[in-house]
Amino acid sequence: MSLPTDRQYTAEHEWVQLSGDVARVGVTEYAATSLGDVVYLDLPDVGTQITAGQTCGEIESTKSVSDLYAPVTGEVAEVNTEAVDNPELVNTDPFGTWLFTVRTTGQTAELLEADAYTALTQG
Amino acid sequence: MTELSTPLHAEHLAAGAAMTDFAGWQMPLRYTSDRAEHQAVRGRAGLFDLSHMAQIEVHGPQADLALDAALVSAVSRLRTGRARYTMLVTSEGGILDDLIVYRLADDEFLVIANAANRATVVDQLTVRSASFQVGIVDRTTSRALIALQGPRAAEVLATQTAADLDALRYYSATPTEVAGVPVLLARTGYTGEDGFELSSAAVSATELWQALLEAGEDAEVVRCGLASRDSLRLEAGMPLYGQELTDQLSPYDVGMGRLVHLDHEFVGHEALAARAEQPPRHHLVGLQGEGRRAARAGYAVFLAGEQVGEITSGILSPTLGHPIALARVDRELSADTDVTVDVRGTPTPMTVTKPPFYRRQN
Numbered sequence: 001m002s003l004p005t006d007r008q009y010t011a012e013h014e015w016v017q018l019s020g021d022v023a024r025v026g027v028t029e030y031a032a033t034s035l036g037d038v039v040y041l042d043l044p045d046v047g048t049q050i051t052a053g054q055t056c057g058e059i060e061s062t063k064s065v066s067d068l069y070a071p072v073t074g075e076v077a078e079v080n081t082e083a084v085d086n087p088e089l090v091n092t093d094p095f096g097t098w099l100f101t102v103r104t105t106g107q108t109a110e111l112l113e114a115d116a117y118t119a120l121t122q123g
Numbered sequence: 124m125t126e127l128s129t130p131l132h133a134e135h136l137a138a139g140a141a142m143t144d145f146a147g148w149q150m151p152l153r154y155t156s157d158r159a160e161h162q163a164v165r166g167r168a169g170l171f172d173l174s175h176m177a178q179i180e181v182h183g184p185q186a187d188l189a190l191d192a193a194l195v196s197a198v199s200r201l202r203t204g205r206a207r208y209t210m211l212v213t214s215e216g217g218i219l220d221d222l223i224v225y226r227l228a229d230d231e232f233l234v235i236a237n238a239a240n241r242a243t244v245v246d247q248l249t250v251r252s253a254s255f256q257v258g259i260v261d262r263t264t265s266r267a268l269i270a271l272q273g274p275r276a277a278e279v280l281a282t283q284t285a286a287d288l289d290a291l292r293y294y295s296a297t298p299t300e301v302a303g304v305p306v307l308l309a310r311t312g313y314t315g316e317d318g319f320e321l322s323s324a325a326v327s328a329t330e331l332w333q334a335l336l337e338a339g340e341d342a343e344v345v346r347c348g349l350a351s352r353d354s355l356r357l358e359a360g361m362p363l364y365g366q367e368l369t370d371q372l373s374p375y376d377v378g379m380g381r382l383v384h385l386d387h388e389f390v391g392h393e394a395l396a397a398r399a400e401q402p403p404r405h406h407l408v409g410l411q412g413e414g415r416r417a418a419r420a421g422y423a424v425f426l427a428g429e430q431v432g433e434i435t436s437g438i439l440s441p442t443l444g445h446p447i448a449l450a451r452v453d454r455e456l457s458a459d460t461d462v463t464v465d466v467r468g469t470p471t472p473m474t475v476t477k478p479p480f481y482r483r484q485n
Binding site for chain 2: 060
């Protein structure tokens, strides 16, 4: 599977697309497949301060609940209400479904390029 | 533990199944999507590999007496071709397994037990039948078990067998051929739908599996994994060993007192006779909620601020669209009682309801 190269990835199977000081965050296809059918998203509220590497929400599938980790530090700017209302979008289009955006201070968790992330999921 | 695989292992891999370890077996968790497989069984039909389940043959002139002495139900009263859901308990009355006993002949029975409890069941049946003329043979690894479940299961199966399916009632079984393969065909299941379970020789499993998939093409029969099996059984209000049932609970503690026939002698009789006279120590109740957030196993249940028990299984019901759960509580709670469940720190209202959560039409 080839990953979009227009963004970066975390070891927690999230993707981050940085544009200026705004980071758009979603989860990878690998995460979506491992989780199974996503049924509920608990995302941070707009205005919440989140810290890179710390949990900031939950993603719940038919079988399990997983934490979402903040890939960057900053203030949550927008939440994708379409994804909240239709959590199955995470399964059908994980790379096209952003979950929230963050106005970041520049501090980030360790971010991987597509090839490094691919190596991680295939290791 | 060495990981076991079923005779259909290669089929599952070829179909792209996500595999999981279940009681020491490599089993398909899902092939595509839990929900799609769940909905296929509710709307059409699904095909399950259940070959991990223990298949134990009990035969001999005293097979019926031996099983009577080992199980809470008097299975000697079963007529040939009929099946019964029953339990194996400790001498203290704790549930060691829930299982189905099929009477195949006067002197022959098949016991289908949970994969995780296979050794326990084989050992206990053997020990408890020591003074009877009976043979106990674990056939699990030389047999396969395939389930075809759903409203269109009978129609699909009818194209592959000469057996009279209309005459095969719920909890009945008959030896026959399906797709040319000799099977024990039973009208049983764990999904809340009409359906069948087919026990065949392990070597014939692939042939049988492929024939059923092919026969089911028009009806859009799909392969189903253990994830959908779990959500289907929970909607149908059926307990799962290790979740709702444990050796710390008696049949009375889980609302299954009706399985216990106190008018026959069996291991655990004395303890259960005493329990039958007392109020149950635990109760198994259904809960339903709103929204999309499931109350899952282990979450605490509160009544007016006091913890009264915990969730044993819980999901967002794919069919109903709201959270459903079974919970073990320490008192009787009538239907419509409002309780609160701690969903990872969020107090979440749920309402007591009598299972099943889902009941099929007709």
